[in-house]
Amino acid sequence: MDQISTSYPYEALNSDSREIRVFKLFPGTGSEQVAGELIKTSLNDAPSYDSLSYQWGNPTITSTINLERDVNFKVTVSLEIAMRNIRRPDHAIIIWIDGICINQQDVKERNRQVAMMRDIYSNAATVRVWIDEEIDANSPAFRALPALNENSKPEDLGEDPDWWTPIAKIFNSSYWDRLWIQQELVFARDIVVHCHGGTMPGLSLGALQWLVCLRRNNPRTGALITNNGWAELSRAMGVAQSPARHLLWWRKMLALKRPVNSISLVPPQIDGQPVDWDGRLMESSQPLSIPIYLLGTMRNSQKLQVTDPLDRVYGMLNLTIDCQPGDIDIDYRKSAAEAYTDVARFIVNK
Template sequence: MTSYIPLNQPRQIRIIHLAPGSREDLLCGTIETVLLGEASYEALSYEWGAPDRVCNFGLKHGSIPITTSLHQALRDLRRKAGVRTIWADGICINQDDLVERTKQVTLMGEIYKNASRVLTYIGPDADDSSSAIEFAANLVAFGVSRIRHSDPRIHIPEELPNLGLPAITSPRWQALRKLLTRTWVTRCWCGQEFLLNRNLTVMCGTTELRDWELFSKVVRLVFARRLPAHILPASGQDPLAIGECVFALGGVRRAILDKRAQFRLSNLLPQFHAFQATDPKDKIFSVLGLAVDREALGVTVDYTQATEELYTRVAGSILSLYQDVNFLSNNLGVKRLDLPSWVPDWSSWVFGTEYVNRDCGFKSKWNLSSRWVLTLENRT
C-alpha cells in the first residue's frame, strides 16, 4: 500500500493519469498533485457501491486500495492507447484522512465545475444494458408522438403489441427496468456532480449516451401516462423516489446552467430529500456546494461533528439568517436521530406542505436561544 503525500496548499488536488490497457490488464497509472484550475482533467461521478476497498490501483511503488465499483469504472474508461487524466474521489482523496477528506469535499463543487467534462458512470455493461439504451430511445420517440393523442390501451399489457410495442413478457422491458433502477440516480452526491458542468457524458460500461436526458425523458413520460407504468419497478426501489430524483436533477440542472435561479440551502434540502446517503451528514454536505447562501449561513463541511449537531446548527442558522420558521413545516419524516423536536431529521425527511402556517392564517413569534432551544408562540 502506498502512502499519500499530504496536500499542503488550500486549493491543491490530486489527479490520476490512467495508463492505457485492455480491460484485462492491471489497472495502474500515476498520481499528480496540481492546483485547482491549473490542470485539465475529466471528473468521474459514479456509484460507490459496497464500501469495502478490495481492489487495487497500481502505482510505480505500491498501490492504493479502491472499491469494486471504482475499479469497474476505471477499467471501462481507460483507453487502449494513450493516457487519460481523471479526477476520482476514491483515489484522489485520502479516504483514511478525515481532515483531508473534509477539506477536499469543500472543493468538490469547483472540482466538477472546472473539469473539461464530467463522466457519469452508471455501472458496467450488464443485464443487456446496450439493448436497453437503444430501446429507451425508441420509447421516447414513441411516447413523445402520443403526447397529444393519449391512448388508454398503453396501460393494458395485452394491448401493447397492437400499439407497436413489445409484449409485456419481452426481455427488453426487463432490461430497461434494470437500467432505470440502477442506484446511481438516487445517490445524494449525484446532484452536485451532475449539475455544475454543461459538458456531461453518461456512460454505461464503455457505451456513451449522447443524450444524457434519455432516462429523464423515459421517466417523465411514464409519470405523464404516455408510456406503460410497468417500466418502473413494482417492488424494491420506490418508483416515486426514482421519479423525484430524476425530476430534481433535470429541473435544478437547467435552472443552474441557464442562470435562471439561485437556490438557498432551505430550498435545496426538500428538492433533494429523496436522494440516499450512506453517511447522513452527506444529506447536507452533498447540496451545500449548490447553495447560494452557504457562506452567509456559516455551514462548513466537517465530518468530525455528530450528525445531530450538524442538523441542529443548520436549522438554527437558517432560522437566524432569514427569521422565518416556514421551512420547518416540511418536517414530516419519522425521526431516527436524537434531535430537538423542532429540528428536521434530514436523513428521513418526507417533503411536506410548504408554508403551512401561512395557509392556516397564523403568525409565529419565536426565540432561538444560544443552546438551540426554540420557543414558539402562535398568534391568530
C-alpha cells in the first residue's frame, strides 16, 4: 500500500473489536480548504459510512488539508482533489479513506487494517470512485446508463456501438488498472463514480462492460468477433483485462465461490454436469488459467499498478476462493521474496 509521511498523533485502534477510523468530511465549496475530523468506530457496531476508491498519485507531490480543525495534514494531491470534488456544500459526509484513516507509519496497524479491507469496503453503504476525467453528464449515453443492470439484454445497447463512446473514454484512466481498487469495487454494495462534470452509477458501468462482451460475440456460437464495432468498443474499454474492467463477472464468481463463464455469467458444465474444479486443479495448467484461484490471481496481479511490490500478494488475497483470511500473514515488514515464499509454501502445503 502506498504511503506518505505524516506526524499526526493517531489514537491506537483495538483490533480485537475490529475498530477502524472514519473521516467526517466537512462541507465546502470551490477553493475552500478541505477539512474534517477522524472518528473511531467498530465494524461490529455496523456503522454507517461510505468509502473512497481513488488513485493515490505520486506520494512525493502533496497538498494540505485541515484535520481536527487545527492540524495541517499532508495528503497526495490526487486525494485532495478527490475529496474536494465529492464533498457536499451543505452537510458533512462520513467516509473511509485509506490515506487518512490508516496510520501509514504504524506497520502493525497497516497489517491489521489491510487484512480487514474486504470487510471495510463490503460494509460501506456506497463506494465512491474518483476518476480525474471530464464528462458530459447530459450526453445521451450518460443519461441512458442508469437503466442498465444485470437483467438487461444486449439489444438494450442499441445498434450503434459508437453511441457509447463518451462513456468508454473514462476507461482510458489508469485508475482501472490500479491493483488496490480491484477488491474495492468487486466487494462494494453500491458504487457511484464521480468525475468532473457529474456522477454515474458504477454497477450500471459493470452491466455495460458485460453487455458489450455479449454484443462482441456471435449470438449463435459464442465465438469472439474481432472485426466489428462492438469488439472495438470492448477493446477501448479494456473489458475483462482486470476485475474492475468486468465487474459482474468477478462479483458473480466470488458470490458463487466458483469460476463462471465471462460471457454467460453461469458456471460451466461438461455433459450437463458441473465442472469438477478440485480435480482440474490437479492439472498443471489449470491453477494459472483460473483467475479466482491463488496462482491465477497472482498471475493477473503482475499487470496491475502498485508502488509496493508486496501489494501484488496482499492486495489480491481477498479475490481468491482457495485462500482464507489468516492462511497467509499480511506483514509489510517482509521483503517481496519472503511474501512470495509464503504463497509458495501455502500452495505446496494445501
